[in-house]
Amino acid sequence: MEMTFDVKSMDFKRAGEAAGKIKKALQLVGMEIDTVRRAVIVAYEAEMNIVIHARQGTLTAKVHPDRLEIEANDEGPGIPDIDLAFQEGYSTAPEHVREMGFGAGMGLPNIKRFSDDLEIESKIDVGTQLKTIIYNQTSGE
Amino acid sequence: MQKYFHSVMLEKENCKGCTNCIKHCPTEAIRVREGQARIIEQLCIDCGECIRRCPNHAKLAITDTLDRLNDYKYTIALPAPSFYAQFGPGVMPHHVLGVLMELGFDHFYEVAVGAEAVSAYLRRYLNQSQRPRPLISSACPAVVRTMQVRFPGLLENIVPIETPMEVSARIAREEAMEKHGLKDEEIGVFFITPCPAKVTAIKQPFGERSYVDGAISMSSIYGEVLNRLNSTGSNLKSTLSPVQGVGWGKTGGENHAIKDHSLLAVDGIHNVINVLEEIERGGLYDIDYIEAQACTGGCIGGPLVPQNPFVSRVRMESLLKELGTRGEQELNVPSEDQFYRLSETILPRPTLKLSDDVNQAIQMLEEVERIYADLPGLDCGSCGSPHCRALAEDIVRGSAETSFCVFKLRDKLQQLAREIVDLSHMQPPAMGRVANGSKEDAKKDEFME
Numbered sequence: 001m002e003m004t005f006d007v008k009s010m011d012f013k014r015a016g017e018a019a020g021k022i023k024k025a026l027q028l029v030g031m032e033i034d035t036v037r038r039a040v041i042v043a044y045e046a047e048m049n050i051v052i053h054a055r056q057g058t059l060t061a062k063v064h065p066d067r068l069e070i071e072a073n074d075e076g077p078g079i080p081d082i083d084l085a086f087q088e089g090y091s092t093a094p095e096h097v098r099e100m101g102f103g104a105g106m107g108l109p110n111i112k113r114f115s116d117d118l119e120i121e122s123k124i125d126v127g128t129q130l131k132t133i134i135y136n137q138t139s140g141e
Numbered sequence: 142m143q144k145y146f147h148s149v150m151l152e153k154e155n156c157k158g159c160t161n162c163i164k165h166c167p168t169e170a171i172r173v174r175e176g177q178a179r180i181i182e183q184l185c186i187d188c189g190e191c192i193r194r195c196p197n198h199a200k201l202a203i204t205d206t207l208d209r210l211n212d213y214k215y216t217i218a219l220p221a222p223s224f225y226a227q228f229g230p231g232v233m234p235h236h237v238l239g240v241l242m243e244l245g246f247d248h249f250y251e252v253a254v255g256a257e258a259v260s261a262y263l264r265r266y267l268n269q270s271q272r273p274r275p276l277i278s279s280a281c282p283a284v285v286r287t288m289q290v291r292f293p294g295l296l297e298n299i300v301p302i303e304t305p306m307e308v309s310a311r312i313a314r315e316e317a318m319e320k321h322g323l324k325d326e327e328i329g330v331f332f333i334t335p336c337p338a339k340v341t342a343i344k345q346p347f348g349e350r351s352y353v354d355g356a357i358s359m360s361s362i363y364g365e366v367l368n369r370l371n372s373t374g375s376n377l378k379s380t381l382s383p384v385q386g387v388g389w390g391k392t393g394g395e396n397h398a399i400k401d402h403s404l405l406a407v408d409g410i411h412n413v414i415n416v417l418e419e420i421e422r423g424g425l426y427d428i429d430y431i432e433a434q435a436c437t438g439g440c441i442g443g444p445l446v447p448q449n450p451f452v453s454r455v456r457m458e459s460l461l462k463e464l465g466t467r468g469e470q471e472l473n474v475p476s477e478d479q480f481y482r483l484s485e486t487i488l489p490r491p492t493l494k495l496s497d498d499v500n501q502a503i504q505m506l507e508e509v510e511r512i513y514a515d516l517p518g519l520d521c522g523s524c525g526s527p528h529c530r531a532l533a534e535d536i537v538r539g540s541a542e543t544s545f546c547v548f549k550l551r552d553k554l555q556q557l558a559r560e561i562v563d564l565s566h567m568q569p570p571a572m573g574r575v576a577n578g579s580k581e582d583a584k585k586d587e588f589m590e
Contacts, residue, residue, distance in 0.1 A: 003510075028509070030491070030494030030495070041423045110423060
């Protein structure tokens with residue numbers, strides 16, 4: 001089972017829609033409460049990263065009985081220093097975006113914190129590919 | 142599935158099968174089938190939104206009548222703070238309470254007093270360092286039940302605190318037992334309720350037991366209270382009516398009583414859901430406490446209140462101003478924290494899944510997506526499901542068919558009509574010979590003559 005959503009740059013009004021649809025799908029499948037909880041945060045942060053930083057992109061959720069894979073692919077500026085981007089509070093979001101209360105530098109750190117597995121590839125001026133896995137377990141993080 | 146009590150019911154004779162209610166149900170718990178609304182029990186949270194929406198008054202709340210007072214040796218009225226705001230200017234709580242006593246109650250206990258006590262405990266609780274953020278109020282049972290169904294991951298954010306109604310009922314009950322030497326079962330405690338959600342909370346409490354025995358709808362006794370207020374008046378001189386506790390009857394009152402901290406108040410169930418979604422996405426961590434009420438305006442906007450909520454808000458505000466001029470009073474409520482703690486953990490009601498088997502559920506979800514992609518996407522509700530996606534789910538669950546969709550039905554009819562026309566042009570071989578039949582001749586050649 002796979003769902004893909006288009007995500008547009010700077011479309012704050014619709015941000016969170018894809019994460020909401022993924023949540024509904026996971027509840028229909030009957031995934032554990034903790035899996036759903038983590039998936040919503042990971043999907044939303046990945047979606048927001050595209051909205052804030054990229055030109056355009058897609059968010060994909062692959063639902064398996066034992067796990068959920070969330071992938072975000074975008075065309076955009078890329079991440080110059082990935083290690084730095086994983087530091088809490090580090091943000092390259094433009095000032096006007098921060099004034100809206102977004103771009104607090106918690107996106108990637110939160111994605112890492114709430115997922116079980118994470119791969120990221122980024123090319124400057126081309127784009128970023130993010131792959132995360134969340135296992136459907138009762139035990140939690 | 143465990144049998145679940147519901148206060149919200151359908152009056153079959155009045156239901157015309159219109160689809161007004163299905164669109165506004167926050168948990169999508171209503172379907173129209175065979176010309177009648179049906180409430181899906183596992184999903185209904187008894188918020189009463191459908192009672193408000195139904196133009197034919199086919200949705201009602203099961204509440205108690207004053208006759209039930211005869212079942213008990215000693216009865217206590219528990220008026221919700223919002224009740225005070227239902228009357229004209231100048232009507233004070235002691236007038237209303239005096240009249241309530243004339244209706245047959247032996248005693249009363251103001252829920253406003255319980256609310257004041259809960260506020261004090263909330264202030265202590267919020268000062269503890271170890272707690273999830275933001276905390277969410279437990280006071281509105283419709284909000285708590287929405288979370289059980291749709292936001293199970295946020296249940297740990299709800300403060301484990303009993304509601305002012307339960308706190309008040311317990312204090313009143315224990316006082317009566319001590320003062321009059323009554324047995325527990327001889328006392329009948331009746332909540333004067335603005336909503337069906339509270340009725341369900343009494344019959345099916347979140348804690349171990351409810352200290353309330355019944356609920357009387359504000360609307361059902363309003364006329365009589367109003368009459369007596371005008372004629373006989375009240376023989377009570379004054380009441381406690383603590384200002385902050387009374388304020389709980391409207392939006393923002395709960396937060397106002399807590400005072401410090403970073404507080405957010407949200408009212409109206411669909412607004413509450415938006416805020417909960419934001420918390421679920423990891424937002425609002427800068428907020429300490431959220432007062433969330435299912436009804437617009439708070440309890441004064443409840444489905445069972447007689448007065449227009451915008452009018453009662455003005456009444457409430459002027460009442461609070463008046464009460465605020467009085468000095469602090471001794472309330473004599475329990476001080477130990479344990480008294481206010483919710484005795485049970487609030488558990489999720491995971492009722493949305495398509496199947497108990499994950500593999501099967503995934504297959505069914507794929508089927509939902511396929512069917513949904515083929516539906517018109519107008520969300521008109523004519524099929525009796527709230528929107529196209531819900532119909533797709535209902536079809537996969539086996540409770541609906543594609544032909545419920547009027548557009549799909551029309552497509553099918555058009556196709557059928559076309560087939561009938563096509564068929565009418567065909568002729569059986571034994572019939573009719575075409576005059577200039579060159580084609581026919583060619584066909585004939587296939588056969589041996």
